[in-house]
Amino acid sequence: MSEKVFVSAKEVADRAGVSRSAVSRTFTPGASVSAETRRRVLEAAEALGYHVNELARGLMRNESGIVCLIVSDVATPYRSALLRELTLLLQKAGKVAMLINTDRSDGSVDRALRQAIRYRADASIILSGMPDRSIAQLCLRSGQRLVLINRDDEQPGPLRINLDDYEAAGRVVTAFVRAGCRKLAFANSEVGTPSLMARERGFVAAANALGMEVSVERYGWTGYDAGKVLAQRMLTHTQRPDAVFCATDLLACGFMDAARHQFSMSVPDQLCIAGFDDIEQASWSSYNLTTFAQPVSAIAFKTVDWLSRPRAENDDAIHGQSIGLHAELVWRGSIRGG
């Protein structure tokens, strides 16, 4: 027993003694129904436990209300924070989020986009990875909207939101120099996404402009463990750095822990550290990390706002629209002399 049996509009209509169109109209926001009909329909619906079938509605309206969130590393502080904001705003806008985890296997962003198409998602938001050009084009041709968050600005997609990683990284050089640091280092992961590389390039360039060399090291993924390993490598050099900019807060936490607990260095006295993302842990008093804040709310707001707007207005489908957001430096205690 217990097959899936949902009650349909016809049953409600029968019970309320009206036509099925009347039922449909009752549940369509801007439709004309008399108060009396409406009342009777609502009553019958309540009694029967009727709920509009969004699948059928989507079929007719050619608009599913579904927005796909394509993301890897969901359990990471920054990603999950962005996820929280996005789902919240999407819901407020009457949309529903379909979450596609691209953690395992390669080319899974493409698979995710294909799934978005199969479910006739109104839009896809890509938080991780890069879609293949052809599949992205297919999405756009199908009339699906695409948002790329912190992806390469070269990637196709009608809305691209990017941070000023390069410039931000430059600003931290100034901070280090002001703190009296001379031997700068950059700790990066090997994943080499555009944002990460932009931070590295920006940091190195700004340092070079001041006539300083930067020792760069890359290892592993962008997590805590990689930060520890990076510290082990970089702090055993003959020339120990006195300031290190980590491409990510997670890296910074790992780096700091290793510096303190394995090399007995004091932060920020012997070593200044900066990170990027402003994850919650950066503010925990064990770390108290100076870092750049990802404007999570702003990113989510811009995204959903753009999605909620009518099509015609932003139909820059060929070139795409690019929004640049600013990463604010959050001063805490890991750089001397805030």
Added chain:
Amino acid sequence: MSEKVFVSAKEVADRAGVSRSAVSRTFTPGASVSAETRRRVLEAAEALGYHVNELARGLMRNESGIVCLIVSDVATPYRSALLRELTLLLQKAGKVAMLINTDRSDGSVDRALRQAIRYRADASIILSGMPDRSIAQLCLRSGQRLVLINRDDEQPGPLRINLDDYEAAGRVVTAFVRAGCRKLAFANSEVGTPSLMARERGFVAAANALGMEVSVERYGWTGYDAGKVLAQRMLTHTQRPDAVFCATDLLACGFMDAARHQFSMSVPDQLCIAGFDDIEQASWSSYNLTTFAQPVSAIAFKTVDWLSRPRAENDDAIHGQSIGLHAELVWRGSIRGG
């Protein structure tokens, strides 16, 4: 321009010179199509960029492939870890996850379940909050499957997965006593969910059984900040505890930071601390927290496994099925003498 125009099976059929049923059959796993027809359909589909419309398919099959994840505090380490496992396994099982964030406003679990019904979800997995009995019954009556993770065991739902919170909490008393602690304390939040309260009761009961009193304090939400506040309150008592069990790792991290940085206490020498959840940060060397591991993978596995199984087999819809999972104590450095 750029209305949503997806290519339909009819167009593929026309191009391939076959009937539309042939197309349908080609994309239905166990259907009989000749190799030649199949090839031509696939070719046409590829050329046109055709993708099955899951909305329409769901309408016919009465099975959407959608599973709703109802959750609050997504950005929290434990929750996001569970989310990661669930989405991954669901995808592997050919399902797709719809994420409903219940952070804001009350009664939103009910709203979420209603949405699950509207999208004809095959199942809903509830990670936070409690559904109203009536709406839960409606889901079940509609043939939607319900899974409750770490909710009250009294709640309705055919699959309930729960931890042995009560017993686990008892085991930490033993650990504290073995470490020579005499003044036990329990730091809890005010949210009072069943799991949290079970930990508190289990801890107090086990301590009482050994003739020890426990000072219990409750404050705020289950986060880091609340942990700090709890420490400030509990460590200014005339009778300072020498061991504290925090209902959550997040609370424990906050508590530990406050104890060290504001009260200059050393952990575990002057104060033993235990937490619950085994979030990633618990293993970071600044905390090195002894804690209970949430069996995240097991939870996700049990859930998806149950969902993948045919209906008849587990149609214990009235009583529901209850799975008890064990929380393993992870020994680290925050209790003396591991």
Added chain:
DNA sequence: TTGTAAGCGTTATCAG
């Protein structure tokens, strides 16, 4: 193996 036709639960159109 194939095509034809009916039907899934909606909404949109169009008379009344």
Added chain:
DNA sequence: CTGATAACGCTTACAA
């Protein structure tokens, strides 16, 4: 304001 009727894109007997 209301009710018939025709889509929407798909699956699935049923018949060939």
